[in-house]
Amino acid sequence: MKLHAAAFSERGAMLALKIALAFGGSAWAPERYAGNGVLPFGASLDEWTGSRFEDSDAVVFVSSCGIAVRAAAPHLKGKCEDPAVVVTDELGKNVISLLSGHIGGANDLAVRVAEITGGRPVITTATDVNGITPPDSWAVKNGCVIENLPAAKQVAAELLSGHSVGVAVTDELIKTPYPVTLWLRPKDLTVGVGCRRGVDPDMLSACFLDFMKDSGYSPLSAAAFASVDKKKDEPAIIKLAESYKVPFETFSAEELMALPGNFTVSPAAAAAVGTDNVCERAALAASRGGYMVRLKTRYSGITFALARKRSI
Numbered sequence: 001m002k003l004h005a006a007a008f009s010e011r012g013a014m015l016a017l018k019i020a021l022a023f024g025g026s027a028w029a030p031e032r033y034a035g036n037g038v039l040p041f042g043a044s045l046d047e048w049t050g051s052r053f054e055d056s057d058a059v060v061f062v063s064s065c066g067i068a069v070r071a072a073a074p075h076l077k078g079k080c081e082d083p084a085v086v087v088t089d090e091l092g093k094n095v096i097s098l099l100s101g102h103i104g105g106a107n108d109l110a111v112r113v114a115e116i117t118g119g120r121p122v123i124t125t126a127t128d129v130n131g132i133t134p135p136d137s138w139a140v141k142n143g144c145v146i147e148n149l150p151a152a153k154q155v156a157a158e159l160l161s162g163h164s165v166g167v168a169v170t171d172e173l174i175k176t177p178y179p180v181t182l183w184l185r186p187k188d189l190t191v192g193v194g195c196r197r198g199v200d201p202d203m204l205s206a207c208f209l210d211f212m213k214d215s216g217y218s219p220l221s222a223a224a225f226a227s228v229d230k231k232k233d234e235p236a237i238i239k240l241a242e243s244y245k246v247p248f249e250t251f252s253a254e255e256l257m258a259l260p261g262n263f264t265v266s267p268a269a270a271a272a273v274g275t276d277n278v279c280e281r282a283a284l285a286a287s288r289g290g291y292m293v294r295l296k297t298r299y300s301g302i303t304f305a306l307a308r309k310r311s312i
Contacts, residue, residue: 001023001024001025001057001058002025002055002056002057002058003019003020003023003024003025003026003056003057003058003059003060004020004025004026004027004028004052004056004058004059004060005017005019005020005025005026005027005028005059005060005061005062006027006028006029006041006045006048006049006052006059006060006061006062006063006071007027007028007029007033007038007061007062007063007090008029008030008033008062008063008067009033009062009090010033011090011091012029012033012062012063012090013027013029013033013034013038013062015062015088015090015091015092015117016028016029016038016060016062017036017037017038018116018117019060019062019088019113019116019117020060021037022116023058025058026039027039028040028041028048029041045067045071046071046074049071049072049074049075050074050075052083053072053075053077053082053083056083057083057084057104057105058083058084058085058086058104058105058106058109059072059083059084059085059086060085060086060087060088060109060113061085061086061087061088061098062087062088062089062090063087063089063090064087064089065087065096065098068085068087068098069098072085072098072099076099079100079102079103079104079136079149080103080146080149082099082100082104083099083100083104084097084099084100084101084104084105084106084109085098085099085100085104085106086098086106086109086110086113088113088114088117088119089119091117091119092113092114092116092117092118092119093117093119093120094119094120094122095110095111095113095114095117095119095120095121095122096110096121096122097109097110097121097122097123097124097125101123101124101125101128101137102125102134102136102137102140103136103137103139103140103146105140107121107123107125107128107137110122110123111123126156126160127156127159127160130160132156132159132160134152134156134159135152135155135156135159135165135167135182135184136149136152136156138184139184142169142184142186143186143187143188144169144184144185144186144187145184145185145187145220145221146182146183146184146185147183147184147185147218147220148181148182148183151180151181151182151183152182154180155167155180155182158180165178165180165182166178166179166180166181166182167181167182167184168181168182168183168184169184169186170183170184170185170186170218171185171186171188171189171217171218171221171308172216172217172218173213173216173217173218183218185218185220185221186221187221187222187223187246188221188223188308188309188311189217189221189222189223189293189306189307189308189309190222190223190224190225190226190283190284190286190287190290190306190307190308190309191208191222191224191225191226191283191304191305191306192225192226192227192278192279192280192281192282192283192284192286192303192304192305192306192307193225193226193227193231193237193240193278193279193282193302193303193304194227194228194231194269194278194279194282194302194303194304195227195231195234195236195237195301195302195303196301196302197234198235198236199234199236199301199302200236201235201236201239201240203236203300203302204236204237204240204302205239205240205243207299207302207304208240208304210299211294211297211299211304211306212306214297215293215294215297215306217293217294217306219244220244222244222246223246223286223309224241224246224247224248224249224286225237225240225241225244225246225247225248225249225286226248226249226250226251226282226283226285226286227248227249227250227251227278227279227282228250228251228252228253228256228273228274228275228278228282229250229251229252229253230253230273230274231250231273231278232248232250249282249285249286250282251281251282251285251286253273253274253275254274255285256275256277256278256281256282256285257274257275257276257281259281259284259285261284261292263276263277263280263281264277264280264295264296265277277296278303279296279303279304279305280292280295280296280305282305283305283306283307284307286307287307287308287309287310288309288310289309289310290307290308290309290310291307291308291310292305292306292307293306293307293308294306
């Protein structure tokens, strides 16, 4: 977890540093309170907060809630994108989960910070205070992506009312099983990619979506994109992986050729990059002991293959 803590007093700076060090993060404060491991803001609070919202998993404010709310408000994008935001007083007595309690993990973070400060975590989300596991929190803890976030609110409301709900946890594209279905997509598929040099990023993205639809799997279940190492700097693949917020992994031709199994052999690929198949072998390599679920599919100058990670 990449965590930053901000404080606005001498005592607060000491606590911010203690919290940051516990998570391997950084503590920040106005210049007059910086030093001894605490970094100076070096900018306005608004600029600092904007930067931290872009590069952090979590931000802890050792301050009043008012300071934290005013600092965070201009930079909020949505519960799927915002980092966890936690607020604690400078004595660490009250540790408040302020933003992204479930998906961002602020509720769990508040509990962990309270253990460090000796204070009490303050959790206000309705499902948690009623002892109900919220679906969005369950999804995060179990490595799933929520496909239809608005349904999560409706499902949570139904749970709070004691009603049955419909939740589908699958990487497959299937018919909607319930009147209101919350779709949770496990990140269990690895996508092997081969392409010509300089392929158009929009073309690669469109072909990927077509490939996943034709294969019968959700693109949100992509856990990684993979290719031969000669493609490690291919802008289109890098952009595709970034758009799904997953790694782009590459393997040497020797590593790919060492994989056991039956693959779709391409003499052209062997001559160009040193392995007789890029997409299938790369997908399997990235699955770390998994198995193929879709063999090589060709588009114009592009190939895809799909493997599934083996369940533990």
